[in-house]
Amino acid sequence: MLVPIEWLREYVKTDWSDEEIANTLTMSGTSVSNLITPALNGKILCALVKKVSIHPNSDKLHVCEVFDGSHTHTTVTSDMRVVEGSKVAIAFPGTTLANENIVEATSIKGVNSQVVMCSLEELGLETKSECVHQIDEDIPLGTDLIEFWKLNGKTLEIEITPNRPDCLGVIGVARELAALCRKPLEKPQISFKETDKAIADLVEISIDDVDGCPRYSAGFMESVQVKPSPIWMRRRLMNSGIRPINNIVDASNYVMLETGHPVHIFDYSKISDGHIIVRKALKDEQVLLLDEKTYSLKGIETLITDKTKILAVGGIMGAADSGVNDKTKDIVLEVAYFNPVRIRRSSKALNIKSDASYRFERGVDPNDAFFVLSRLVQIIQQLAGGIAAKGFADLYVKRIAPREVALRKSRLNLIMGTAVNDEKTEEILKSLEMESQKTSEGWKVIVPTFRPDISIEEDLIEEVGRIYGYEKISTQMPRIPAIGGGWSNLQTFRKKIREFLIASGLDETMNLSFTSSKLIEQLMKLNPVRLNNPLTEEMDCLRPSLVFGLMDSLAYNMRRQLKDVKFFEIAKVYYLENSTPTEREKIGIIMSGQLNEDDYTDQRSVSLLNLKGILDELSDHLSIKLEVEPTQIDWLVSGRSGKIILHDQPVGIIGMLSKIFNQMYDIKAEIYYMELDLEVIFKSYKTVRQLKAILNYPAVRRDISLLIPVGFSSKEIISFLNNSSEYIEKVGISDVYRGKDIPEDTISVTFYVIYRAIDRSLTDEEVNSIFENTVRQIETRFGVRRRFA
Template sequence: MQLPLSWIRDYVKPKQSVEKLAELLTLTGTEVERVEKRVAKFSGVVVGEVQTVIKHPAADRLKVTKVIVKEKQAEPLTIVCGAPNVRPGMAVPVALPGATLANGQTLEAATIRGVESQGMLCAPDELGLGDDHAGILALGPGVKLGTPLEQALALNDTIIHLELTLNRSDCFSVQGIAREIAAVTKTPFKPHVVKLTEKGRPAKGTLNIRIKHRAICSRYVGRLVRNVKVGPSPQWLVNRLEAAGVRPLNNVVDVTNYVMLCLGQPIHAFDARQVKGHSVVVRWARKGEKLQLLDGSTQALTTTIPVIADSEKPLAVAAIMGGEHSGVTEKTTTVIIESATFDPVVIRKASQQLRVRTEASHRHEKEPDPAMVEAAADYAAQLLAELAGGEVAKGRIEAGKAPPAPRAIPFKLADAAALLGVPVAERRARELLTRLGCTVKTGKSQWAVTPPSWRNDLRIPEDLTEEIGRLTGYNTFPKTLLAGPRTPSVLPSSLALERLVRDRLASAGFHEALTYPWYGQHQRAAFGLNGPHLELLKPLSQDQQYLRQSHVPRLTEAVVKNLPRNDELRLFELGSIFVPDGKVLREDRVLAVVALAPEAYRELRGVLETLAAAGGIELKQIIGEHDTSFLAGATRVATITPFSAPQARRHKIRSKHPYAALELSLTGLGQHWIEQTDFRPFSNYPAVQRDVAFWLPAGTAYGPIHEALTSLDPLLTTLELFDVFTKADRRSYAVRLTFQADDRTLTADEVEAVLGRVHTILADHGAELRL
C-alpha cells in the first residue's frame, strides 16, 4: 500500500523526519518499503482558466485562446494552442514566459504564425506527469487561479510505500497508519470526525435493507443521497487518490475509494434508479443467476456466491465488485451508499471461486474495524454532499447487529516477561497497551486487557506480549543462549548415508548437479518413463507438469549443456522422486549418476559395486532388454542404462564416448546397509599374482566367467579385469588373479592347482587362452 504523508498528517503530526519515521515504523512491524519524495519537474506553471477559444487565423490545426491566471483578470493572456481538448471554462496548467518544463526547456513568449502567444497550455508529458500528449491536462474543479501548479497538484509530497502484514487489517487505511504512527512516536492521534448535514425526506420509507442470509453479513448500513451531480472530482481528491495509487474516475466512485482508503471500510455506491423498489437484499445467489460486473466480465453465479440484490436480481457480488447495471454513470442522480460487515471466509471463498480480487474484497477478507461501518457511510454521504452537490436523506437504514464488543484478554505480566526474557515494568506495560487503544484493568496477578475494535489480531495473551515487545524494541533486548540440557547431535542414518554417497562420488571425479524436480510429456516419452506419474494441478509450464521419477532426463540436459566445454562428463544428483502407489504417494531418495566417458558403463557399475560393498551389500544382476538392474536381497535397488550411440544422439549428445546412467535408490540401499565397523583380519603371508589372458568370441558374455572364478576357491582371493580389447570378431580379456592363504605361504603347486581349474573354467566357457 502507498499513502501520501500529507494525508496521514490530517490525523497525526509526528515530529520525526520521514526517514526516522520510516525506520521507527519498520522496527515496530509496519514495514516501510521505501519513501518516495515527489518533486515537480517544472517551475513557473500556474493554474489558469480558458475563457474563449477561436480558430487560429493562419493555421487549421491551431487555436487562439484567451486565458486568465487570476480572478477577474482584466486583460486575459493570449495563448496559441494545438490541443484538441481545449475548451472554454477548462482549468488548465499555464506555463508563463520564463517557466521551465520537464524536459528542461525554458519558455519564452513567441509569435506563432503571426499571433503572439503569451505562454503555453501544458499536456501531462510536458510537466513530467506520465507520457500522455493527447491533450492539455484538465484540472479538477476547486483549484484557485494563479496557484503554482505543483501546489495545486500536491506534487511536492512524500509517499510512504508500505509492506503490510495481513494480520493488521487496521493498517490498510490512512487512519490506521496514523494511529500506528501515533502509538510508535507517542504523538497524539486526532480521530476522524464526520460533519454531516442531512436534508430532505428521510431515507426510511424510501430505502429498504434486508439481510436474508446472516452467514454472509452481520451488519449492513445504507444511506441515500439525492440530487447528486456526477462529474470530475476536485483536484485535491484526485491528487490524494493518485498518490495512493488509485485511478480517479468520477466524484461518486472517487468518494467511495477515498473513504475506504481513509477509514479502511470499503464502501459501495449503487445508482438508486437501477435498484428495483429501492430494496436492497443480502442473500446467496440463486442457481442460474448471472451478473455483469464493473470490470466488464459476466459471472455465472452459484449458491456459494453472496450477492447484494434488489427485489428481482443481483446488483453486485457482495463485498467484491459491483454490477455494471447498477453502477454509477453520468446520469445517476440518486445514490445508495453501502457500508457493511461481511463474513471474511465467505468473501474469500467467493473471491477465489470467481477469481476476482479487489481492494474491497481483500480488506473484507481481513475483517475491517466493525465500528467504522456507520462512520464510513456517513463520511461518504458527507463527501457526496460537499463534492457532488448531493442531498443526504435523513437517517441511516440499518440491518443486522453490530458485533459484540471485543472480549477482555486475561493477561499475566509475569508470563509476558518470561516469554520475552526481559523484565517489564507494570507501569510501562500499562502505558504501552493503553497507547494502542486497549482498555487495561489491572489486577493483582492477572489483568483484563480489552483490545480496541480495530485490533482484531489481539486475541491471546501472547499477542499482547508481542505488542509490549515490539514497542519496547527487540533490538534493545540482551542476547542470550539456550540454557537447557543438550544432547549429542548425531546425523540420522539416512542423512549419514547421503553424506557418504556424495563424498564418495565427488572424490571419484563426479560433479554434483541440481535439477528441477519436474518434467513434461516430452521427457517422459524420450526416456520411456511410462508409469503413472503425479501431476501438478497448475504446472508453471507444459514441461514442468509431472513430478519426476527419474533424475536422468534433466541430468542429460545438463550433460548436453556442458558438452561444448568438456570432452568427458561425469555428473550426479541426489534427491527425491515421487511415485503414486495407489493412494500412497511414495517418495524415494535416489542417486542418479551419468557418465560420458570411454568406459561409461564400467565406471557406473564400479560406483555401484563399491557403494554396495561399503554397506556390506551383495548385488545380484538382472539383465533387461535396454538396461540392467541390480537386486539387494529381493529388492531392485539400482538400474544402469547404457545408451546406444543412436539413442545418445537422439538426446543431442554428440560425442565419441558412450553415455550411460545409473539410478540407485538410497531408500532401498539404506534398508540393506550394514555399517562396517568391526575389524576384519588380513593375511600376513605373501600373495602370488598371475595374469591370464584369453579370447572370447564377440557376443559371448564375460560376466559368467567372472562370477564362476570369484567363487572358485578360497585361495583365489581377488580377481581384476585389467584389459579388454576387440580384434576382428574376438574380444580379449586380461585378468589378474591374486592367490593368498590366511595361514601359510602358498607353494607353487597349490597355485598351479587352482590355476589349472581356472583354465578348465575358461575352456568350459569357450574361452581360448592367449599366450
Template structure:
C-alpha cells in the first residue's frame, strides 16, 4: 500500500516529518518499509501552453513551437508527435534539472534557438505504467484548465512523500487512506476528519429502474448500488489523477477513476456498469455455471465454474465478483448512464477465484483480506458525491442496499487485569479505554471490566486477546519492560526415535558414507529406470496439483532413484568412487480427500573403491562392504538378530547378489547389487550396491537392553572344522544349524574361510568355521568338546549332506 503524506493530512493534522511518522507507525505494528520523496532533484519545471506549432526549416522530424509559460513566450524545438496547439504541458526552462539529473540549457537545434524542453512523465520521475497509453512515451498533456507558469511539481503532486506499507495479512483495514489515518490519529492524539458525502439528487427514484438479487448469500452478504444519469465520460481532474498515479494506479476516465479513488480512500472496491448495457437494469449475484464464459475487461475469455461468484444480468455474466468486470458492460465514451456497485464478497471465495483465474488486482487483494461490510453504502454515496462535484453526471434519488442478514455488532468484554497480566506492564483502565476509543472502538464500563463494541472495519478483532494487542501496540512495545521468563520449565530432550536416528547418521558417517538430501518430488519415469513392472505398488504415486516443473510432478515412493541420480551426476564429473546415504520420507496415496501416508526410509548407494591408506589397501565397495556397514549399524542399534535371505524377485536388484532383511518377524528392506538394466538407465558403472530400509520398522526392533555377564573363570576350548557342502547353501543357515547342535556350551561361531578349487568336487565348496566352547562352572574336557563337535558334524550331514574334511 502506497500512502500519500499530503493526502493523509486531509484526514488528520500531522506535525511530524514523514520519516518520523513512518517510525511511529512501524512501532505500532503498521510496518513502513520505506519513505520515498517524489520529485526529488527536479527544479525549474513549470506549466506552459503551446500557442503555435510550425515546421522546422532545417529538419523534417522537428517542429518549432511557441509556448506561453505564464506571460512569457518561449521558443522550444521538439520532435514529439503527440502535442497539439492549445495543449498544456510541463516545460523545463533554462537551468532546469530533471529526475535523471539532466540539466537543461539554451541550445540551437539545426540552427534554430530552443529555450527549454517539453517533458514526458518519465523525465519527471513518473512511472510510465500509470500514464495513459499515448503519453507513456510522449510529452505529458495536462488538463486544459491548468494554470500557466506554476511549479509542475506542485501541479502534478510531486511535492509529496510516499510511505510504502508492508502490512500483515490481518490488517486489511490499512489498505485505505482512512484506515491509515485512523492509526495516525490514534498515535498523535488528534481528531479524525472523515469525508461526509453530501450531494444533490434527481427527483426521480432508483426504485423500478434497477434491481439487485443475491442468490448465494453465503458468498455475498451485502450489495449496494446507485444510478447515475446524464454521464459525461472524460478525463478526471488533475488532483485525482495525481493521487491515483502516486498510489500506482493509471488514470483512465472520470467514472472509472472515481471508483478507484474511493477504493484507495475508503478501502471499498467498486465497479461501474454501463447501465444501458445491463438487461432490464437487473443485477443477479450467483455462482457461475459449469462451462459459462465471459470476456473480461482485459479482453480475455474467462471460463467460470460453480466455485466462482459471478455478477450477472438475466442474459448472463457481466463481471467476476471482486476480481474483474466484463467487457460487455464496460464504461466507454458512449456511456450516458452508469450503475455503481459497492458490495461485500466472501474473502475465501475471492481468493480461490483470483488464484484459479490467475488474476490478482487491487480489488481482489482487499476483498481477500476482508473489507468493511458496514461501509458499502458510504462508499457508494462517496462515489456519487465525487461524480456530482466533477459535473460528470446526475445521481438518481435513493440507493439499493440488499443485505440478506442484518449486521451484528461484535461486543467483547475486556478485563484490564488480564491485559496487565499478559503485557507485563500495568495499563490503567482509563488509558485502555482511551486507546480503544482513539481507534474508533466504542467503550463502556461494566463494573471492573470494559465492554468494547468492535467497529465493522476491524474484521481482525474477535477476542479479548485481540483488544489486548491493540492496547499493547498503541501503548508502545518499547515501553514494555524486559523481564525474565517465569513459570514451570520443562527440560528439552530428544525422543527415542530422534536419538536413534542421530546415532544412525553417526554410524554410517563413521563407516565412510556421506549424507545427502534429495528432492521429495520426482518424475514417474524414475520407476521405469528402476525396472519396476506395471503392477508394482510403487507406481501408485501422489500427484502434485501445482508442480514446480514436469520433472517434479509427483511425490517419491522410493528413495533410491534420488540417490542414484546423485551418484550419476558425480560419475559424469569423473567422481567415480563414493558412498552416500539419506534419511527421508516416501509418500503413498490414501483415499481421496485424505493426506498421503508418509513413511521414513533409510537408503544408501555406493560405487567404486575405498580410499587406500598407509595400513590398508583400497577395497571394492561391493555387496559385502555394504553388508558390513549394515551389521555395524545393527550392532550399534542393538537390534534383534537380523537374517539376510536371498532376494530373487526384486527387479531393481541383481538376482543372486541381493538379500532381503528380516528381524523379529518384521521385514526391514533389501540390500544388494543393482540390476545391470538399472545401471544402464542411470548411466552408472558396472557395479553399484545399495540398500533401502523401512526406518520405522528398523527402530521397532532396535534398542534391546544391555545384558551384562561375568567374565568366564574357566578357560575356553577352540576347535576349527571344515566341511564340504553344496555351493549356494546360505552360510547363515549353516551357522544356525551349528549353534543348535553345539548347545549351551558353544559360545561363538565364526566363518573364516570359503574355498572352491581343484581339491574340492565340482558343485561343492569348503566352509571353515572357528568354534569356541566354555562352561561357567568347570573346565571342559576333551571328551565333552569332542561330543559337541561330533553332534555338529552329524547335524550338518543330516541337514545339508555335508562331509567333514580331514
C-alpha cells in the first residue's frame, strides 16, 4: 500500500523526519518496505504565455514566448490549444520530469526551445497526457510549482499483513503513527450542505442476502458537475497508485484510500424508482462490468440491483451501465459492509482483483458507515458542487458489536517480560481507540470493530508491546530445561529406513503432493481426492501413490541424459476410503538403467530381482519377513508384478511399470517400482534383532536341480523344503538355467538345503535318506522331475 507522507502529516502533526516515520512504523509491526522519492526534481515555475506564433518551418508547431514574472523564454510546442494568456508550468534545463526525462535547451527545426511547457504526465499527475496543462488556479507568476503543489513529497510503501485491514486507509496508518509519537489523531472535520429533501423519499433499500451484506447505507446528492479533479486530488491519488478519472470517481477513490472503506457511486437516473435491492446472484446470470468484460456469475456473489437490472457485483466492481459519466447530475452514494469470506470466494471465482475486493475480503469496519458517507459528501461538494439530501438511508439487519476482551496485568507483565505501569497501558489502549475499564485483575477492553484481528488476551498484549516498544524490553537469555524429548519411535524408524536406502545406493527425492486427475484415471483408473482450488490443471488432486512424483523426477533426469536412476521417497499418499479422504505414509522406490553405472565391467541393467533384493535386505534389516506374492496389478506388467505380504496382510506392491507409463512420460527404458506401507511395517518391526547361538556341530549341504515349468512359483517348493525336516537350517536357490538340454517351456532351478542338528553331528547316510525322501515327495506333489547332468 502506498501512503503519501504529506497526507499522513495532515492527520498527525509530528516533527519527525520522513525517515524516522518509516523506521518507527516498521519497528512497531507496520512494515515500510520502501520510502519512495519522486523522480521530479529541478526548477518548474508558473509562467504566462505572452505570444503564440506559427513555427517558421512547420505548420504543426507553435513558437511561444512565456514570461515567468522576471524573464521571457522561448519554447516550441505541438499543442495547438495553448493560446496567449494561458498560464502554464515551465521546466528549465536540468530538470528531471516525473517520467524521468531530463529537460535540455534544444533547437527544434531551427528555433531555440529554452524551456518546456509541462503536461500533467510530466508533472506526475496523470498516467498519460495529450496536451500541455493550463493552470486555472490563481497562482502568482514565478511560483515554484514543485513546492507549491507539493510534487516532491515522499511516499511510504507499506506491506500490510492480511490481519490488519485497519491499516488499508491513511487514517488507519495515521492512528498507528499518532500512538507511536504520542500525538493526537486529527481526523477530518466534516461539514456539508443539505437540502430539505428527505433521503427516504429518494432512496429505498431492501436486503435479501443478509449473509452476504449485513449492512447497506446510502446517500443522495443532486446537481453535481462532473469534471477533472484539481491538482491536490490528482497528486494524492497518483502518489497512492490510483489513476485520476474525474472528480466524482476520484472522490470515491480518495475516501477509500483515506478511510480504508471502499465506496461506490451510482448515477441516480439509472436506478429504477430509486429502489436498491441487495440479493444473491443466480447461477449463470450474466453481467457486463466496468472493465468492459461480461461475466457469468457462479451463484455465490452478492449483487446490488434495482427492480430490473444489476447495478454492481457487491464489494467487487460496478456494472458498466450504472456508473457516473459526463452527463451525470444526480448520484447515489453507497457504503456497505460485505461478508469477507463471500467476497474472497466471489473474487476468486470471477478472477477479479479490485481495490475494493482487496479491502472487503480482509474485513472493513461495519460501524463507520455514516462517517464514510459524510466524508464522501464533503469531498464531492468540494470538488463537484451539488447538495445532499437530508440524512442517510441505512439498513443494518445483522449488527456486529465491538468485542470485549479481558487483559490481566499479571499476564501482560509475564508475556512482555517487563513491568508496564497501569497509566502507560491505558494510554496505549486509548491511543489505539480502545476503551478500557479497570477490573480487579486488570482491564476490560472494548475492541473497536475496525480491529477484527484482536479477539484474545494475547492480541492485546501484542498491541501494548509493539506501541510500548520491544526495544525497551531488556534482553534476557531464555531458561530452557536441559530435558529433551528426543525423537519419537516413528521418527527413529523413518530415519532407519532412510539411512538403509541411502546405503543401498538410492538417492532421496522430495516431490509435491499434487498430481493430475487425468493422469491417475488413465494410469490407475482410480477416483482421486480432488482439490476445490487447484494451483494448476496439472495439480488438481492429491497423489494416491508416490509413483507420480518419482516418475516426474525420473523423467526430469532422463531428459537430461541421466539414464541410470535409483530414487526413493518417504511421504504421504491420499485416497478415498468410503468417500472419506484418508492419508497414509508410504515408501516408494523407482529404478531404471544400469545396475552399476560407474563399473564398466558390469553391463547388467536394473531388473525386478534387484528390487526384490532391496526388499529382502530391508526385511533382514528390520527383522521382519516381507514376502512377494505374484499378483496381476493393472498398472504393472503382467508376470512381473506382485503384492508384498507381511503376516498375511498386504503392505505394498512391486513390479515393472506398464508401457502406458513409458508413453505418458516419453521414456523407452524399463522402469521398476516398489511401494510399501511404512505405518504397517512400523507396527511389526523389531527394534532388537533376535540372536541365535553358534552351534558346535557341522552343517551338511545338499543340492538338487529340478526341471520346473515356466511360470511355476519356486516359492512353493522352498516352503515345502523348509518344513520337510526338523534339521532344516536354511533353504534357497543357487542357480537358474535355461538353454541346451533343457526341454522347451521348462527351466532348471537348483535348490540348496542345509541340515544341522543342535545336539550331534549328522551322518551322510542319515541326511541322504531324509533328502532323497523329500525329493521324491516334491516330484510327486508338484509334478516336477529331477535334472541329471
